[in-house]
Amino acid sequence: MFNNKSQSRNDGRIRVLFHITDFNDGGIESSLIQWLRILDRTRFKVSLSVMHTSPAWENRFRVLIPPDVDVEVLVDRPWLKYFQSKRYERRLGKLGRIARDVHNTLAVRPHVAKRAAQLARDVDVIVDFDMSLRRLSGRFDVAWLGVNHFSFDARLGGRPRKIQRLLTQYRRYHGVAALNQHMADEAVRIFEGKLERVIVLPNAIDIESIRERASACHDDIQLTPNGAPYIVSVARLDEVQKDHRTLLRAYAELARRGTVEEHLVIVGNGAYREELQNLARELDVRERVHFVGHQDNPHPIVARASLLVLSSKYEGMPMVLLEALAIGKAIVATDCPTGPREILDGGKAGTLVPVGDIRAMADAMERLLTDIGPREALAVKARTRADHYGIEESNRRLLSFLEAVGAA
Known part of the structure; x- marks a missing residue:
């Protein structure tokens, strides 16, 4: 032509x-x-x-x-x-x-x-x-x-x-x-x-580059008190699409159960930051939720997390999930249109939960945080799935x- x-x-x-x-x-x-x-x-x-x-x-x-x-x-x-x-x-x-x-x-x-x-x-x-x-x-x-x-x-x-x-x-x-x-x-x-x-x-994705960036030193950021383990979310603070409200409520439910020690680290900026910080305070988890803003290289933060959570109402092909696969991270994601189901190979390379379902998200996080076997199995499958991209x-x-x- x-x-x-x-x-x-x-x-x-x-x-x-x-x-x-x-x-x-x-x-x-x-x-x-x-x-x-x-x-x-x-x-x-x-x-x-x-x-x-x-x-x-x-x-x-x-x-x-x-x-x-x-x-x-x-x-x-x-x-x-x-x-x-x-x-x-x-x-x-x-x-x-x-x-x-x-x-x-x-x-x-x-x-x-x-x-x-x-x-x-x-x-x-x-x-x-x-x-x-x-x-x-x-x-x-x-x-x-x-x-x-x-x-x-x-x-x-x-x-x-x-x-x-x-x-x-x-x-x-x-x-x-x-x-x-x-x-x-x-x-x-x-x-x-x-x-x-x-x-x-x-x-x-350039898998090797992502893994190299994930291994970079990130000691200049104090994420959690006394180096406590954490769950991470990396997304723009945009409640029209990203739905951190559900994530915060699910995390608050998880905290009330008292079964895990992980804090929640939220990477990203946006117009809803103040509202979300206020919600964390209302849910009585403000001391365990840490808003660290935009990070030019969030990969080391993801690499050190116990798991990554995406709580969107809808997506396209979220880069954060592809990059988490490359790093070999256990993932919990909403089964939203579109992207997560295909990226996670129908749930084989990560856990899918219904959009807006607070209890299902809390249950999925708890299951992976309290049982290292499934978490490590998902991490292995994630690294293999990354090759597709x-x-x-x-x-x-x-x-x-x-x-x-x-x-x-």
């Missing part, structure tokens, strides 16, 4: 451009970093375009980009990024948001389209990692792969007008990638089979898509 592009390569490698709007502190950004690292450089030449340079990009992510990845910032002029800068500073009121929307339509989008066309001349495929370029998809004589990170049902269920609008844009991609089979099935159903191609492309399998999946659309 794209033979002219393929023939113009000067070293035989497939030139892949990843794109994302900006970098914040979510799982999408972490999964993109993994993709930039794990692609086989004998097969792929990798570049990255970023719409806006956020504070998280400047302070954290820029240094994580592999040195051989060329980075292009699309909105690179002060007058173009004025409103976005105000947004990062949280100084954009209602009128400011209206002005931003007009500014984006009249100035930013045309500029981005021009820059994207320029970049497309030197690549074979654009991986639109957050589908923020969907208005441009299908253009510039390159292959387009749009990556969706969340449940289609959770985001679009009961919204027929939005579904129809997105269908017009999504069907121009040569492929839409879902992170697991459940999400792929949702896409086929919700868009009535009208997308050109739906593929399953799970998040990728490792470098070799991830490269194979992307190459298979590119071959299918004629871009390889």
Whole structure:
């Protein structure tokens, strides 16, 4: 399909451009970093375009980009990024948001389209990692792969007008990638089979790198009093999706039973931090629950935990579970749409509990914390399951898509 592009390569490698709007502190950004690292450089030449340079990009992510990845910032002029800068500073009121929307339509989008066309001349495929370029998809004589990170049902269920609008844009991609089979099935159903191609492309992990980072010294953080053992949760403090309320109530139930000594360590920041701290106080577990904020490298904290808990209402393909598999950690996760069931191999590589079920979560944690046998067995299965998301399998999946659309 794209033979002219393929023939113009000067070293035989497939030139892949990843794109994302900006970098914040979510799982999408972490999964993109993994993709930039794990692609086989004998097969792929990798570049990255970023719409806006956020504070998280400047302070954290820029240094994580592999040195051989060329980075292009699309909105690179002060007058173009004025409103976005105000947004990062949280100084954009209602009128400011209206002005931003007009500014984006009249100035930013045309500029981005021009820059994207320029970049497309030197690549074979654009991986639109957050589908923020969907208005441009299908253009510039390159292959387009749009990556969706969340449940289609959770985001679009009961919204027929939005579904129809997105269908017009999504069907121009040569492929839409879902992170697991459940999400792929949702896409086929919700868009009535009208997308050109739906593929399953799970998040990728560099297993050895994760294990190496997990062994790093983390003595500068005092997690629990006197080094008490702990359960860990690593997630943005966002109760719309992550549901720390259920986790705190389950932990409070566990504490009341008096059967375990583990504290609870919560890694992450977000708008709900104060509310959750107040809830821990109301539940009379504040002395045993420790909010340690965002951590650039949470892997050592996970590695030293007795087990990891994910309490989400819905997910995409949570990186924290993939990374916990690589570390070899016993896991308790809600059986939410989508991600945990597939990642944990139907419950063989971790324990699944119903969403919002306080007692079931408390029971699962208690069972693993009081019986070392099942906990160690899950840890062994976790390390084996991690290989499904490792470098070799991830490269194979992307190459298979590119071959299918004629871009390889």
